[in-house]
Amino acid sequence: MFNRIVVVVLDSVGIGALPDAGDYGDSTNVNTLVNIARSQSGLFLPVMESLGLGAIEPIQGVNRVVKPRASFGKMAELSKAKDTTSGHWEIAGCPVFSPFPVYPHGFPEDVIERFINYTGCGGVLGNKPASGTAIIEELGGLHMETGKPIVYTSADSVFQIAAHEEIVPLERLYQFCQIARDSVCIHQHAVGRIIARPFIGKPGSFKRTANRHDFSLEPVCPTILDSLQQAGYEVTGIGKIGDIFAQKGLTISLPSKSNDDGMKTVINLVSQKGQAGLIFANLVDFDSVYGHRNDVRGYAKALERFDGQLAILLSQLQEDDLLIITADHGCDPTDDGTDHTREYVPLLVYSKTADVGKNLGVRHTFADIAATVADNFSLSPLQYGKSFLHDL
Structure with a gap:
């Protein structure tokens, strides 16, 4: 032994x-x-x-x-x-x-509405399958202007939430993820992981940080x-x-x-x-x-x-x-x-x-x-x- x-x-x-x-x-x-x-x-x-x-x-x-x-x-x-x-x-x-469940065309409208209502985030950007670095480059500037989190997925069963650490503090981002885990992605929409994807930097030079956190089933x-x-x-x-x-x-x-x-x-x-x-x-x-x-x-x-x-x-x-x-x-x-x-x-x-x-x-x-x-x-x-x- x-x-x-x-x-x-x-x-x-x-x-x-x-x-x-x-x-x-x-x-x-x-x-x-x-x-x-x-x-x-x-x-x-x-x-x-x-x-x-x-x-x-x-x-x-x-x-x-x-x-x-x-x-x-x-x-x-x-x-x-x-x-x-x-x-x-x-x-x-x-x-x-x-x-x-996976979402090759983005999340259904009722899932996004629940997320917005439960978090009070005022709306989301994205809602589509994407590379994490690519979608941050695409929508990071608009996120910084509006404060709306970027929601996206991939071929995997994931609900990913990206936010700039200076716009949405880590604690708040993690709270968004916990809400999604407990109250949004449930029943037939119970994805394998909710993932916090924080990033820093300015448009043209965004960089994801090591403060990623997964909220799994x-x-x-x-x-x-x-x-x-x-x-x-x-x-x-x-x-x-x-x-x-x-x-x-x-x-x-x-x-x-x-x-x-x-x-x-x-x-x-x-x-x-x-x-x-x-x-x-x-x-x-x-x-x-x-x-x-x-x-x-x-x-x-x-x-x-x-x-x-x-x-x-x-x-x-x-x-x-x-x-x-x-x-x-x-x-x-x-x-x-x-x-x-x-x-x-x-x-x-x-x-x-x-x-x-x-x-x-x-x-x-x-x-x-x-x-x-x-x-x-x-x-x-x-x-x-x-x-x-x-x-x-």
Whole structure:
């Protein structure tokens, strides 16, 4: 039994189209990792290479090592979705089979009217699917003149509210989001996430800040976080984890401002002999800063930077720690669109006590991670997932 299990989610780092990708509007050629590597004439990821990343799928610049240090494989998504909420919930043992509502033509008039009436904001701008940076450039100046918040969505199930921090103070923006969560986006309009998108600057030079905050639905079924918490184990969420699970099942929630900040927190925690339980971290920059903005080069550099930080993390792990590296969906920045892509996700599982990694194959659901955690801590199994603990 491992004392702690550390799960690091590389947000959007997919590794190949799922067979049903076309049902979600995606090409069969989407492959976040492989396409980034090809477009950059290779990726320099020596640490993940040593763990067995190149054994999952051929990736330009990443060799397939004969004796990987970690067990390796990839996982298919069982949920009927390709977003952050469903991906993380499924990792925690709660797949989503009823897709969250999406609004390809903007929100219905009655939803917007309720939002205006409940918040007293005086009206909204936008109300359409859009790139977050593009809609701020388009409507940011008018927002500053009128004080009206910018409401927009995407291909994901999100109700996003953008506002300039000097026009709508953060506390007020968060209040708008909480009202939308509790009183507006409910019943058939219960989107997966309400997202506060604050920004600063002047027309022509607006910049989103790190004060984003997600207001998610509570998971629709019990998760491994609940099981661990009820059994008295420590459950630490880092980054967006607290938002994604609406703080449910967590004993400690530590927000982060960036990939670097998140990795610094993870490294600090694992360097200490901590209580038994789970450390669950999300590194969001891959998705929000690079994937959705089609910034292929930036994405590549972020992957290589993470690889360097991973070397430090591995050196700080305790002998009785188990590290799991995975993702929640894809967001191929080489694709024509700017939305998530329906992909397999990589699976790398490392401990200092393992001599050589095993091939874990293609897993049928992300929930295999939750099943493995439950198996490790001798908890009752959840409905979904198959443990790979004894395959390590």
